[in-house]
Amino acid sequence: MRKPGRKASELAQRDKVAGLLAAAALIALGLLFAVSAALAMIKAQQSNSWIALDAVLLDDRMEGAGTREYRIVKYGYEFGEKSYSSRKVCFGMSASGFDYLQIPKVGGSIRAYVNPSSPSESVLVRSSCGSWIFLAVGSGLILLGLLVGALSIKGYRQRLSALGGSPATAHGGRPL
Numbered sequence: 001m002r003k004p005g006r007k008a009s010e011l012a013q014r015d016k017v018a019g020l021l022a023a024a025a026l027i028a029l030g031l032l033f034a035v036s037a038a039l040a041m042i043k044a045q046q047s048n049s050w051i052a053l054d055a056v057l058l059d060d061r062m063e064g065a066g067t068r069e070y071r072i073v074k075y076g077y078e079f080g081e082k083s084y085s086s087r088k089v090c091f092g093m094s095a096s097g098f099d100y101l102q103i104p105k106v107g108g109s110i111r112a113y114v115n116p117s118s119p120s121e122s123v124l125v126r127s128s129c130g131s132w133i134f135l136a137v138g139s140g141l142i143l144l145g146l147l148v149g150a151l152s153i154k155g156y157r158q159r160l161s162a163l164g165g166s167p168a169t170a171h172g173g174r175p176l
């Protein structure tokens with residue numbers, strides 16, 4: 001068997017490294033999506049023990065333009081002897097939280113759920129809105145990253161084999 005040419009071997013190595021870097025980036029991004037979704041789901045579950053109270057709607061407006069338009073609400077409430085305000089609708093993608101709410105006019109009363117151990121933390125909907133989407137996207141990105149990584153290694157081995165070498169001999173006896 002002849003040894004692969006140095007240039008072809010270097011190209012194969014470079015392609016493998018690029019593929020593995022792309023795979024690592026996809027896996028990292030997938031983990032970011034999946035972990036943030038899981039944390040939102042856990043927080044939503046924990047909020048079931050939060051205290052329900054009446055808050056006052058302080059602001060209700062649309063921001064952005066066209067298809068990027070989104071709703072912003074702000075509500076205020078009193079807990080203990082302090083006043084608080086928040087914009088948090090639900091855990092996760094707040095925009096989908098409005099599907100569960102009937103928003104009164106500004107100045108009207110709206111139900112809020114307050115964390116008794118941290119009263120500045122509150123939500124209008126005790127749910128992880130849209131987190132299943134983030135979990136699915138994150139899982140898909142992780143699987144895609146694993147596939148890209150596996151195909152990069154497989155392609156590297158096939159390229160070296162076609163050149164008449166093996167991964168163990170291509171770089172001075174160093175394995176993949």
